Structure formats: C-alpha cells, structure tokens
Amino acid sequence: METFLKVQNLVKEYKNGFRAVDDVSFEVGAGEIFGLLGPNGAGKTTIIRAISTILSFTNGKIEVLGKDNLRYAEEVRSNIGVLTTDIGAYERFTGKENLQYFGELYGLSSSDLDKRIKELTELLDMGGFIDKKAAKYSTGMKQRLAIARSVIHDPKVIIFDEPTSGLDVLSSQTVRDFMSHARESGRAVIFSTHQMYDAEKLCDRVIIIHKGKEIAYDSVENLKTQTGERDLEDVFLKLVKGEGV
Numbered sequence: 464m465e466t467f468l469k470v471q472n473l474v475k476e477y478k479n480g481f482r483a484v485d486d487v488s489f490e491v492g493a494g495e496i497f498g499l500l501g502p503n504g505a506g507k508t509t510i511i512r513a514i515s516t517i518l519s520f521t522n523g524k525i526e527v528l529g530k531d532n533l534r535y536a537e538e539v540r541s542n543i544g545v546l547t548t549d550i551g552a553y554e555r556f557t558g559k560e561n562l563q564y565f566g567e568l569y570g571l572s573s574s575d576l577d578k579r580i581k582e583l584t585e586l587l588d589m590g591g592f593i594d595k596k597a598a599k600y601s602t603g604m605k606q607r608l609a610i611a612r613s614v615i616h617d618p619k620v621i622i623f624d625e626p627t628s629g630l631d632v633l634s635s636q637t638v639r640d641f642m643s644h645a646r647e648s649g650r651a652v653i654f655s656t657h658q659m660y661d662a663e664k665l666c667d668r669v670i671i672i673h674k675g676k677e678i679a680y681d682s683v684e685n686l687k688t689q690t691g692e693r694d695l696e697d698v699f700l701k702l703v704k705g706e707g708v
C-alpha cells in the first residue's frame with residue numbers, strides 16, 4: 464500500500480501556550496479510509512488544518528504524496544480535498560454554478576469540469592437540486608454540495624471533518640457511500656468524527672486522540688480484541704476514560 468499522507472511527531476501550540484496537538488504521528492495509504500477520532504476538543508480539527516497548510520505548526524513534519532507540506536504547499540493543496548464544518552456556498556448561485564466557480568479556481572477545463580460535476584451529482588445524489596439556488600437548500604443538500612466542492616479537483620487525499628454531523632440517515636448513507644467509492648478508486652480518505660457508528664462501518668484503521676495525544680492507533684478489529692469490547696463506541700469510551708490501551 465502506497466503511503467499518501469504521513470504525519471510525524473506533529474505538535475501544535477497555540478499562541479496562548481496551549482498544546483492542542485502533542486506529538487501525533489500516523490500514516491494513511493491509498494485505498495484506505497482512516498478514522499481520526501477523539502472527543503470534543505481532542506485536536507482533530509487542528510490536525511486537519513495543519514495538514515491543509517492553513518495552520519502553521521510548532522513541530523513535526525507532514526508529507527502528502529511524499530511532498531513536504533511546508534515546502535511544497537501549493538502542490539500539496541492541489542492533491543488534497545478538505546471538507547471542514549465552515550465551508551459555505553454562494554447562496555445566490557445554484558449548486559452547479561457553485562461547483563463551476565470552484566472548479567475554475569482549480570484551473571479545470573470546462574469539459575473536464577462538466578464531466579466531474581456530472582459524476583459528483585450522481586455519486587452524491589444531487590440531481591434533484593443541483594440547478595436550484597443554494598439559498599433554498601436543506602442541511603443535507605448543503606453538506607452534499609460542500610463535499611462536492613471540496614473534491615471538485617479529484618484529489619488523491621480526501622479529508623472530511625465531521626461530514627455526517629447533523630445529517631439524517633439517508634444523507635449520512637450517501638456520504639458514507641461516497642467515502643467507500645473514494646476508497647475503491649484508490650484515494651486515501653481521512654474521516655474525522657465522533658460518531659462511532661459511522662467510524663466502525665467505514666474505517667480500516669483509526670487513531671484515537673485525547674487531549675492532543677495519541678491514545679490508540681490500530682485497526683478497529685485489533686482495538687476490539689485488545690480491549691475486549693464488542694463495538695468501537697465501547698472501545699472508544701474505555702480508552703478515553705483510561706487514557707490509553
């Protein structure tokens with residue numbers, strides 16, 4: 464399995480001296496869905512922002528497709544697609560116009576962009592609303608559009624921060640199917656969540672972060688065996704309360 468993302472000894476200390484990420488390391492390979500798990504405030508979004516090159520970090524090293532994310536920030540950005548909870552849409556535009564706009568920013572040709580928009584409309588089940596103004600969208604529609612926008616350039620590394628939070632079971636299923644499809648097409652998917660049901664269904668391996676530190680890093684199966692728990696939620700509770708394996 465080819466390594467697409469390498470995070471080594473990452474440390475992030477905010478200006479106020481608070482260490483939000485404290486020596487975290489993990490690797491994610493092609494064709495894998497990797498869970499970045501942890502309770503509120505664990506440091507998940509901070510790690511994602513550091514990988515995304517939008518947040519400087521105090522120590523450590525991050526590589527995307529073998530390229531250092533500080534030295535090759537622009538190339539790294541073209542190889543990652545990041546969904547965060549604060550991605551908005553231009554409400555006066557339709558979904559399709561939004562995607563066209565962001566696709567053009569990535570420099571996609573209009574024929575490639577048309578193809579990609581069709582593909583994403585199908586994968587994310589957006590046919591019923593893609594030509595309506597984004598202002599009229601429900602939470603689930605907005606989220607699917609945000610996902611489409613984050614991967615419009617078909618990146619090799621996909622990082623989703625809480626992609627299913629606030630979604631009903633149907634929209635969640637669509638998002639999970641999208642991640643599975645990305646895995647099947649050889650992408651590396653980093654899935655950050657505290658919804659253990661989704662994580663257990665999807666993730667091959669996970670890292671569990673608590674108070675900025677790694678407390679587990681293994682396959683879901685191995686973690687269940689090691690802790691003697693039957694599902695990931697119980698594993699998670701046991702580890703977070705005991706702060707480690």
Ligand SMILES: Nc1ncnc2c1ncn2[C@@H]1O[C@H](COP(=O)(O)OP(=O)(O)OP(=O)(O)O)[C@@H](O)[C@H]1O
Nearest residue numbers: 477479481483501502503504505506507508509510
């Ligand atoms: N700009 C900042 N300055 C100081 N501390 C910060 C800053 N941003 C985040 N933090 C702190 O860093 C810690 C980690 O935050 P982060 O948002 O990475 O957690 P998270 O795991 O994504 O949590 P959640 O599940 O709630 O989204 C929190 O304690 C947060 O208060």
Ligand SMILES: [Mg+2]
Nearest residue numbers: 507508509624
């Ligand atoms: Mg977060």
